[in-house]
Amino acid sequence: MYQLAAPASAEIEVKKSRFIGMLFAVGSRAEAQLLLAAQRKQHPGACHVCWALVCDGDSGLDDDGEPSGTAAKPMYNVLMHKDLMNVLAVVVRYWGGIKLGAGGLTRAYGQAISEAVKNADLQPVEPQCERRCVLQFADESSLRRLCEQQQITVLDAAYADAVTLVLRMKQRQAEAFEEAARNLLRGALHFSRAPTPRKHP
Template sequence: MHQLKSAVHAEIEIKKSRFLGQLYPVYSRSEAKALLNQIRAQHPNAVHVCWALLCEGDSGLDDDGEPSGTAAKPMYNVLVHKELFNVLAVVIRYWGGTKLGAGGLTRAYGQAISDAFKNAELIAIEVLSEIQLVFEFADEAPLRRLCESYLANILELEYGERVRLKIKLKATELEPFYRDAFNLTRGKLERLTADL
């Protein structure tokens, strides 16, 4: 999976209709909605502003008045095919006076996003995992240093009879981190599966 480094745009013209394909990195539906409001304000004479959203916890599609399945679905298909995530695809259509038919619309909307994708610089998405550990107070400072060396984010820290720590780090580094933490604490480490 990949995400965009920055927004990219492309424009195509088919039978005098202009299709402005745009891709934006986004991380929530609310961020996408705010961006769509800005785009609509910038293009008040556009006949359609169709979009497809793929982001963590939320996705969506809107044909914005085009025949069902002819705009947002082909845009969505391009995003899935290109393995993009955390992305908002938008195509702004300016009417050219000639009907394109369902097949023509499907090709136009898909092509507008594909052409925008050609200008994209991608970043590989790192899958993150969480782990919870319980250990002795004396091991807290060394474990914090280990977290820093793995670039792990400390999410929660709780003190009781022992220290409970919840962290997030790259999924590929989870097991090596746990092995190093286990060795660092001389085996006096408990791995929890339930939430704190």
């Protein structure tokens, strides 16, 4: 999988219609909505601002008035084909006065994003995993310090008879981290796999 190092864009013209394809790195749907609002403000004369979002657990598509399936879906397909993650694809269309038909629209929207991908600086995304860890209250601060040292994110904490932490880490460091945590706490903790994240549509 890959993610964007910086925003990228490209412009194509099809039968006098201008298609401006743009890619943005995003971490959430809320962030994507802010970027979309900025693009709509920047292009008040555009007839369509279509988008496709691939974000961890929260993807989305919008044809913005174009015939269903002719804009966002081909954009989304390019993102999937290129194995991109945490990215918002936007295509701004300026009407050229000539109808393109469903096939023409599908090709144009897909091509606008394909060209933007060619201009993008892509970085490999290292696979992540999540672990649920149950431990005693007295040991929580020690484990949190270990997480900080190894740059492991504590996603969630629940308190009942014991402490349950949900941790996110690089897949390749999971085994060594579990061993270090068991050594640190003299085996007084239990690891299990956290629930699998939601799949993209």
